[in-house]
Amino acid sequence: MRSSVMPLGPTVSRDRVITSFPKWYTPAACLQLREHFHGQVSAACQHRNTGTVGLKLSKVVVVGDLYVGKTSLIHRFCKNVFDRDYKATIGVDFEMERFEVAGIPFSLQIWDTAGQEKFKCIASAYYRGAQVIITAFDLTDMQTLEHTRQWLEDALRENEPGACFLFLVGTKKDLLSGAACEQAEAEAVCLANEMQAEYWSVSAKTAVWPPWPSSAQCCRTWSGGAVPSCRSATGTSSVRAGDGLGWGEACGLKSASTTLRPKTQPFPWLVALCSWLLAAPSPIPLTSSLQPPCPPASSDAHPHQLQVPG
Numbered sequence: 668m669r670s671s672v673m674p675l676g677p678t679v680s681r682d683r684v685i686t687s688f689p690k691w692y693t694p695a696a697c698l699q700l701r702e703h704f705h706g707q708v709s710a711a712c713q714h715r716n717t718g719t720v721g722l723k724l725s726k727v728v729v730v731g732d733l734y735v736g737k738t739s740l741i742h743r744f745c746k747n748v749f750d751r752d753y754k755a756t757i758g759v760d761f762e763m764e765r766f767e768v769a770g771i772p773f774s775l776q777i778w779d780t781a782g783q784e785k786f787k788c789i790a791s792a793y794y795r796g797a798q799v800i801i802t803a804f805d806l807t808d809m810q811t812l813e814h815t816r817q818w819l820e821d822a823l824r825e826n827e828p829g830a831c832f833l834f835l836v837g838t839k840k841d842l843l844s845g846a847a848c849e850q851a852e853a854e855a856v857c858l859a860n861e862m863q864a865e866y867w868s869v870s871a872k873t874a875v876w877p878p879w880p881s882s883a884q885c886c887r888t889w890s891g892g893a894v895p896s897c898r899s900a901t902g903t904s905s906v907r908a909g910d911g912l913g914w915g916e917a918c919g920l921k922s923a924s925t926t927l928r929p930k931t932q933p934f935p936w937l938v939a940l941c942s943w944l945l946a947a948p949s950p951i952p953l954t955s956s957l958q959p960p961c962p963p964a965s966s967d968a969h970p971h972q973l974q975v976p977g
């Protein structure tokens with residue numbers, strides 16, 4: 668994983684100061700548990716001794732079919748605007764966002780790539796050096812979900828194996844509801860598990876986060892990096908924890924009655940992304956964050972919840 672040191676810049680805006688990480692979108696859609704944070708990172712955050720983890724700049728590349736809403740997503744996040752008119756991205760575009768995550772100055776360099784075939788050649792030149800690949804698809808057009816495999820494959824080809832954190836993001840959540848939405852999300856969660864990506868459904872239009880999608884209660888069995896299997900389930904008993912490799916641990920499924928807490932952060936999935944990046948900062952090799960995992964702070968550990976003293 669590559670990372671660069673940034674010069675100290677202006678202070679970040681208040682909504683970019685993150686002191687606790689959000690819960691998963693669904694348990695089945697999440698890969699990262701609190702105990703997966705490297706012990707050194709947790710300790711640095713707890714003591715606000717960020718010198719040990721450094722200032723971070725991370726490159727995020729957003730890929731996916733044309734018209735799925737990549738630009739809209741980024742614009743909502745960076746500028747808090749939504750444009751109903753479609754303007755195709757020509758080649759690539761990029762935005763920079765500064766954060767303070769758990770006391771650590773942190774910058775995301777977000778690359779918006781064109782979905783149109785004719786620009787693919789230009790866009791793919793920018794895949795290299797990504798720490799995060801976000802593969803986006805349109806929840807109302809399941810063909811775009813099928814195409815995410817190819818987009819991801821292309822983006823991964825330009826990067827070192829195992830060097831990127833992956834997200835699968837379903838867009839235009841506001842246009843879909845009920846059974847159709849549940850079906851689309853269930854399929855997407857399965858694919859995300861296969862890709863070893865974290866899944867989120869989002870809407871750039873409403874920026875509102877949906878209630879708990881009960882149909883997405885997929886169980887995940889994961890054994891030491893093998894491709895996970897995925898199937899519907901209503902309970903928790905069939906979940907088998909991974910073999911101690913950290914990322915592979917099953918996701919603490921709760922019963923179908925569990926409800927997603929209300930939105931507390933405008934873009935929890937991007938905050939989740941920060942938490943991933945923070946979990947394995949560059950001075951600490953990624954592999955060392957896998958074993959041994961640092962002990963959970965409490966028995967009800969869940970993803971993205973590294974609390975920092977206020």
Ligand SMILES: Nc1nc2c(ncn2[C@@H]2O[C@H](COP(=O)(O)OP(=O)(O)OP(=O)(O)O)[C@@H](O)[C@H]2O)c(=O)[nH]1
Nearest residue numbers: 733734735736737738739751756782839870871872
């Ligand atoms: N209702 C709704 N429409 C959306 C949403 N996100 C994007 N759109 C619309 O979908 C169209 C395409 O959005 P873009 O963000 O330009 O899509 P893109 O993936 O960047 O497209 P390319 O640049 O060609 O790759 C636009 O008309 C947007 O207004 C959403 O969350 N809800």
